[in-house]
Amino acid sequence: MSLIELKHITKSYPLEDTQLKILKGINLNIEKGDFVAIMGPSGSGKSTLMNILGCLDKPTSGTYVLDGQRVENLSADELADIRNRKIGFVFQGFNLLSRTSALENVELPMVYANVPAAQREERAKKALTKVGLRERMYHMPNQLSGGQQQRVAIARAVVNEAPIIFADEPTGNLDTKMSVEIMNLFTKLNEDLGRTIILVTHEDDIAHYAKRIIRIVDGEIHSDEKNEK
Amino acid sequence: MIDARTIFSIATRAIKANKMRSILTSLGIIIGVAAVIVMLSVGHGAQTSIQNEMKTMGSNLIIIRSGVATSSGARSGHGSKPTMKKSDGDAIQEKIEAIKLAAPVLEETTQIVYGNANWSTGVTGTDRRMFEIKEWNLSYGRMFSSTDIRSAAKVAILGQTVVNELFGDVDPLGKTIRIKGIPFQVIGVLIPRGQSGNGMDQDDVVYIPITTAQKKVMGISFPDQVKMIMLQAIDSQSTYTAQEEIRELLRQRHNLGVNKEDDFVIRNLTQMMEMMESSTKVMTILLGSIASISLLVGGIGIMNIMLVSVTERTREIGIRMAIGAKAWDIRWQFLTESLVLSLIGGLVGVVIGLLGSYLVGVFSSLPTKVSLLYVLLPFSFSGMVGLFFGFYPAYKASLLNPINALRYE
Numbered sequence: 001m002s003l004i005e006l007k008h009i010t011k012s013y014p015l016e017d018t019q020l021k022i023l024k025g026i027n028l029n030i031e032k033g034d035f036v037a038i039m040g041p042s043g044s045g046k047s048t049l050m051n052i053l054g055c056l057d058k059p060t061s062g063t064y065v066l067d068g069q070r071v072e073n074l075s076a077d078e079l080a081d082i083r084n085r086k087i088g089f090v091f092q093g094f095n096l097l098s099r100t101s102a103l104e105n106v107e108l109p110m111v112y113a114n115v116p117a118a119q120r121e122e123r124a125k126k127a128l129t130k131v132g133l134r135e136r137m138y139h140m141p142n143q144l145s146g147g148q149q150q151r152v153a154i155a156r157a158v159v160n161e162a163p164i165i166f167a168d169e170p171t172g173n174l175d176t177k178m179s180v181e182i183m184n185l186f187t188k189l190n191e192d193l194g195r196t197i198i199l200v201t202h203e204d205d206i207a208h209y210a211k212r213i214i215r216i217v218d219g220e221i222h223s224d225e226k227n228e229k
Numbered sequence: 230m231i232d233a234r235t236i237f238s239i240a241t242r243a244i245k246a247n248k249m250r251s252i253l254t255s256l257g258i259i260i261g262v263a264a265v266i267v268m269l270s271v272g273h274g275a276q277t278s279i280q281n282e283m284k285t286m287g288s289n290l291i292i293i294r295s296g297v298a299t300s301s302g303a304r305s306g307h308g309s310k311p312t313m314k315k316s317d318g319d320a321i322q323e324k325i326e327a328i329k330l331a332a333p334v335l336e337e338t339t340q341i342v343y344g345n346a347n348w349s350t351g352v353t354g355t356d357r358r359m360f361e362i363k364e365w366n367l368s369y370g371r372m373f374s375s376t377d378i379r380s381a382a383k384v385a386i387l388g389q390t391v392v393n394e395l396f397g398d399v400d401p402l403g404k405t406i407r408i409k410g411i412p413f414q415v416i417g418v419l420i421p422r423g424q425s426g427n428g429m430d431q432d433d434v435v436y437i438p439i440t441t442a443q444k445k446v447m448g449i450s451f452p453d454q455v456k457m458i459m460l461q462a463i464d465s466q467s468t469y470t471a472q473e474e475i476r477e478l479l480r481q482r483h484n485l486g487v488n489k490e491d492d493f494v495i496r497n498l499t500q501m502m503e504m505m506e507s508s509t510k511v512m513t514i515l516l517g518s519i520a521s522i523s524l525l526v527g528g529i530g531i532m533n534i535m536l537v538s539v540t541e542r543t544r545e546i547g548i549r550m551a552i553g554a555k556a557w558d559i560r561w562q563f564l565t566e567s568l569v570l571s572l573i574g575g576l577v578g579v580v581i582g583l584l585g586s587y588l589v590g591v592f593s594s595l596p597t598k599v600s601l602l603y604v605l606l607p608f609s610f611s612g613m614v615g616l617f618f619g620f621y622p623a624y625k626a627s628l629l630n631p632i633n634a635l636r637y638e
Contacts, residue, residue: 056551056631056635080556083551084553095547095635097545099242108549109553111235112552112555114232156552
C-alpha cells in the first residue's frame with residue numbers, strides 16, 4: 001500500500017454561475033521514502049494540489065488515503081491532528097513565529113501533540129543540532145539569516161517524527177548558495193532518515209534534487225517520470 | 230488540549246509583546262473595578278454607620294413626646310405643650326406586654342462648673358432604665374440607686390468628654406460639680422462611646438436622677454412632668470404592633486375625649502432606621518451598578534483590542550493551525566490572553582480601589598467600609614468580563630481557514 005493514494009481528485013470553486021475547475025481528476029500514488037518534485041506554471045493548480053495533499057484543504061470529489069486512512073471527509077480538528085502527527089511543513093516564507101526563539105518554534109508541533117515540556121525541549125534541541133543550529137537555539141527569527149530560518153523550519157517539520165515533509169518553494173526566498181545547503185539537507189533527510197519528501201517548485205535545478213518529477217498543467221498531471229541524476 | 234502552563238506562557242508572551250497596548254486595554258477594567266470598590270465601600274460605610282447608630286441608641290426604640298400646642302390657630306412644634314408624665318411611662322411598661330422598658334427623659338442644656346473649669350452640655354434627668362436601653366455601662370463608679378431616685382439625691386453620672394473637660398487628669402469620683410449652681414456629687418463615669426453616625430459626641434453628657442431634675446434643677450409646669458419617654462419593645466416587630474395600644478392607654482390616661490386630638494406624638498425610631506437603612510442599601514446598589522457600567526465598557530475595550538490582535542496575528546494563527554492546533558487550542562490561547570489582561574486589570578483595580586476608598590474615608594465626610602465580599606465581587610466580575618468579551622474574538626480566530634491565514638500579509 002502506498003503512503004499517499006489520490007483517486008480522481010477534483011477541486012473547483014464557484015465562479016459566478018459556473019464552477020471554476022482547478023483540479024480535473026488527479027490520480028497519484030506516492031510511496032514511502034520517495035522524494036517527489038511537483039512542478040508547474042502558476043495557475044496550473046499545483047498549490048491547490050499541495051494544500052489537499054497537506055490536509056490543509058478538502059477536495060471537491062475523489063478519495064485521498066494517507067497512510068492507510070481516508071482523509072477527504074475528516075473534520076477540521078481531525079485534519080489538524082493528521083497534520084500534527086503525519087506531516088511537516090516547510091514554506092517559502094519560513095513561517096516562524098516572531099518574537100519566539102528558534103527552540104520554542106521547533107517545540108511548537110509537540111505542544112499541540114501534548115508532549116511533556118521537558119521532553120519537548122530535549123527533542124527540539126536534538127533536531128536543531130541535526131540541522132546545524134546548535135549555537136543559535138535561543139536566537140529569535142529576526143536574528144537569523146534566511147537559510148538559518150529555513151533550517152529552523154525544517155527542524156520544526158521533522159521534530160514530531162512526521163513521515164511526510166511538504167516543502168512549498170522552500171528555496172524561493174534564498175540565494176543560490178543557501179538553496180544548495182537547504183536542498184542537501186532535504187536529500188539527507190530522505191536518504192538517511194527515510195522521510196518522504198514532497199517538494200513544490202518551479203525551478204528545474206531545484207526539482208532535480210528529487211527522485212521523481214511530476215508536472216501539472218491546467219489541473220491535470222502532464223508528466224510523471226523518474227529523475228535521472 | 231494543550232496544557233494550561235503552556236497556554237498561559239503563550240498568552241503572557243503576547244501581552245508582554247505589546248506592553249503599552251496591554252496597559253491601555255487593562256485601564257478600562259482597572260477604572261471599572263476601582264470605581265465599583267469605592268462606590269460599594271461608600272454605600273457600605275453609610276449602611277454600617279446607621280447600624281452602629283441603631284446599636285448605640287438602643288434597639289427597638291419608640292419615643293413618646295408631648296404633643297402640639299395650638300394657641301389661637303398657631304401651631305407650635307412638638308413638645309411645645311408639655312403633657313407627658315413619668316408615670317405615663319411606668320404605666321406603659323407595666324400594662325403593655327410588648328414594651329420592656331420605659332425610661333423618662335427630662336433634659337436641658339446648661340453650664341456645669343468644677344472649680345475653675347466650666348463646660349456647657351446637655352444634662353439629662355432619667356433613671357437606670359435609660360442605661361439598660363442604651364446597653365451602656367459604667368467604666369467606673371456606681372449607678373443611680375433606688376434611694377437616689379426616691380430621695381432626689383444630688384448625684385451625677387458623667388460621660389468621658391465632660392470628665393476630660395472639667396477634670397483633666399483628676400479622678401472625678403466623689404468630687405462636687407455645680408449644675409445651675411446646685412452642688413452634685415459625681416458617682417460614676419460612663420464607658421466612652423465616641424462619635425455617633427451623624428457626628429455627635431455621645432460622651433458629652435451628664436445624667437442625674439429624674440426626680441432631682443424635676444424637683445431641683447429644671448423648671449416644670451406640673452408635677453412629674455418629663456420631656457419624653459423612651460420605650461424599648463421586646464423585638465422589632467413589636468415596635469409596630471405596640472403603637473396602637475400605647476396610644477389608647479395614653480389617651481385614656483390624659484382623659485382625651487373622642488373628638489380631641491392626641492396631645493402626644495409616638496415616634497417609632499426602629500421604623501425610621503429601617504427606612505434609612507433600606508434607602509442606603511438602594512443607594513449602594515445604585516452606585517455599584519453605575520460603576521459596573523464602566524467595568525462593562527472596559528470589557529468592550531478588551532474585545533476591541535482582542536479583535537485587532539486576532540487580525541494582526543492571522544499569520545501566527547495560520548502557522549499554529551498548519552502545525553496541528555485545533556479550534557479549541559486557538560480559542561483557549563486568545564481566551565486566556567483576554568482573561569489574563571482583565572484579571573491583571575482587576576488586581577490593579579482592587580489595589581487602587583482600596584486605596585481610593587481609604588482616601589475617601591480620610592478626606593471626606595463620607596464614612597467608607599471595605600468588606601471582602603465587595604472586593605471579591607468586582608474582581609471576579611472582571612474575570613467574567615474577560616471571558617465574556619474574549620470569547621467572540623477567540624471564536625473568530627478559531628474559525629480562520631489555515632490556507633488563507635498563512636497567506637495573510
